[in-house]
Amino acid sequence: MSLGDDTGQTRIRLPEGSDGDPYGGARRGGRSSSRSLVTVVGVVVLLIAAIAFANRGGDDSAAEEGAASADSPKAAATAPSGKKPVTTKAAGIPAGFTHDREGAQSAAANYAVVLGSAEMFTKARRDAILRSIIVPDRVADFEAELDKAYTPEFNKNVGLNEDGTTPKDFTFVSRTSPIGTKVTESSADTATVEVWCSGLLGLAGESSTNPVTSSWFTITIQLEWTSGDWKIVTHSQKDGPSPVPGDERASSADEMAKAVQEYGGFTYAR
Incomplete structure (x- = not known):
């Protein structure tokens, strides 16, 4: 309808x-x-x-909040708070999150996006990203670990040139979209947040042997409040939860390349 x-x-x-x-x-x-x-x-x-219903006065809402127990919102763990996204950036990445559970979830969602972006395939940009979102004393470890992961062989496997550049007449796609977040542990200055995501990865082009495919995964991010913002201490990833695939027609290479070029991403707030 x-x-x-x-x-x-x-x-x-x-x-x-x-x-x-x-x-x-x-x-x-x-x-x-x-x-x-x-x-x-x-x-x-x-x-x-x-x-x-949406325009009701605040009295009913206040009554419902007073009647609810502290752990009652579990069934709506990913319901939005209504807070606006952050307005500042560091190295082009959202920054300045609030010092609370919601701020930690916003940070985790935005960090999941940038960690799954095409920018991570370029060494200089990857290092700048890590310096912006990782706790300072772990940056060197992350750089060394990811340098071992983003090898020339890995780049070739996803359809890129060995140096991470995109072959001529192709559009490289690597995007992560958070679906929801959940805090599993937290204290005044630490938080562990799970981010359920969908992702796109592949090379859009008429003769591509690595077409753009979708995936579902959950990223677990441990955060620490450092220098006035949430920063990553560790992160890991596992597959799923994955929905049953729909029956939509797969788009052509041109349609996919055009969509990636024309549709920008979002800044996520809990």
Whole structure:
């Protein structure tokens, strides 16, 4: 169902017919029109109710908060707080997170994005990223560890040139998108945060032997409050949770390359 367009009208998409016509085949008589009118009226009523609920006064919310126990929000562990993303950056990476559990989750989500980005495949940029998000006394260890991981052989396996550059006429894709976060341990100045993510990796191009594929994984990040911000002490990754794949048509190489070039990323806040 689609609600609203540029003309201010409400459009209702009927269920698909047996012949595959998304609009239900041949046009029906007045009975179908009456049913559509009832559906439209029902949708409008639901919208009004939803708006009224969203605009309720603060008294009900306060009562609900008072009645809830300290651990009651477990079922909504990834519900957004409504806080705005940070407005500052360090080395092009979001910075200046709040000194609390929500700030730690925001930091972990944003750090997961940059650790899974295409920028990590370039030595100079990778080192700058690590200096920005890792606790100072662990930066050298991270640099050495990742230098061993991002080898010429690894670059070739993902479709890049040995030096990490992208072959001519191709678009390299490496993106991580957080789906949700969860704090598993925390204290005043430390936090362990799990970030559930989806990822894209591959080379978009007509003759690519490494097409862009998707994956699902969870990154566990241990953070420490250092020099006025959350920094990474350690991080690890495991597969899943992974949903059942949908039946969408895979996009062409040109479509995928264009999407990567035209759609920017986000700054994540808990």
